[in-house]
Amino acid sequence: MSPLTDQIRALIAARQLAPGARLPPERTLAAELGVSRSRLREAMQQLISRGLIVSRRGGGNFVAPGSAERALEQAMQPLQPLAQAEGGYWQDVMEIRKSLEADAAYHAALRADDRDRQHLQAALGAVCAGAADPETQSRADAAFHMAIAEASHNLVLRQVISGLFDLMRVSIAESLSKLHLLPDTAEKLNHQHQAIAAAILAGRADDARQAATDHLCFVEDSLRRIETETARARRAGALRNKLPQGELPA
Amino acid sequence: MSPLTDQIRALIAARQLAPGARLPPERTLAAELGVSRSRLREAMQQLISRGLIVSRRGGGNFVAPGSAERALEQAMQPLQPLAQAEGGYWQDVMEIRKSLEADAAYHAALRADDRDRQHLQAALGAVCAGAADPETQSRADAAFHMAIAEASHNLVLRQVISGLFDLMRVSIAESLSKLHLLPDTAEKLNHQHQAIAAAILAGRADDARQAATDHLCFVEDSLRRIETETARARRAGALRNKLPQGELPA
DNA sequence: TCCTGATATTGGTCATACCAAAATCCGAAG
């Protein structure tokens, strides 16, 4: 985030401030950290907007409830490799995809014309072929889901789903490669993709919706499992190394 | 996030500032928004920490390239031309709203905190009070549905629904006024709104989803009925008038 | 003991000033 926010979180961790605990007044805290209140507040606003701290006008600033472990972990691990976890967006996105793509599959089954079916089958072939390159594979995956969105013949739906994929394009390849580390995942994914396509091509709308829902729930669940695992791994090897901060120039 | 950050993002959207574009100096921007630079900066820091804006000391503040919300906003952009398109497109939007808002209601029931509940109740009061002015009423209606989206605590969901409302804001007032021509519609709508709010406030997630679905199906059905009627009327009375589109400045 | 009102504390906002990095401008050298 910023050096100051890390300092604040480190201070929270050092003093063992539990969720709900009140932290020093801004004026005091600013003096303690040797900065002006304005600067302190700019950092504080970031923490507030991230939900790590809640603020009550006239009352004080408090450690947000349920953010104990995060605050501690992150304070002990100043270098956060959660570039993709930035704000935990992917969970939000998956939640929406479950609804929208289920809808898209449903309507696609009802409205797909010959051209749509052709595209869908081509996309299915590509995604099931399986590419060694995660980047290529993720493209194929996106193309498959977009083919369904197209076939739904709902322009707004198509645009929104396209936007969501755009939103995730950075993390999809990475997630997908991680996903394939789990046993049998590739086969399961292929099977699910085929089930969705089959239902759509056969015009079985309800089956299509169900298949899409199952697929996305599986992906979401797998991703969640992976995240907790990597988090655990990070915790285990935490005090291993103290590598310098990476810088990204323009 | 915060009202100011939304204002800033609205300004970015209004001026069509592309990623990489430079936005006004802080002093100017602060004056434009009628706030002090300190406050402006506190909001700006939030946007910066979220990766929406990058700042170069001495250089200026810039819209971040390929930022998350940018992608969504851009995705909504191509739809603008459809806003004026003769019919058909609103059905696409309603189809999506049925899914997304049902989801939003469901998650809102599970995740709403006290502040969310307070907002929701206020919005419910406003929308049920009923305004003579269709414009005001449509605003209240949008605010109610946005309150639910906020309470879902899913940033992406909130952003998408917000985008959909933004997309429809011209036609909503019109549709709503037409809607109220049908008998008992106001009462039915109020009843539905209350049912949704009640389920959310009580934490009954499944009920909330069902209530939201019922509501939107009712609206969609009513609008469809109205359209067929007006279409019939139009066929009868040919090309009578060409009413101009009303636009409101931010 | 419990309420109540005055007082102190604290977050929210504003205005102003100064510094340093970057951008811009402008004149001299080629």
Place this chain on the structure above:
DNA sequence: CTTCGGATTTTGGTATGACCAATATCAGGA
């Protein structure tokens, strides 16, 4: 005319001090 280099202006980063409003705290009275 172009180009280079330094002076000047612009702009983000930080600091200070002040005031307001919501909250918390405490003393005094019923």
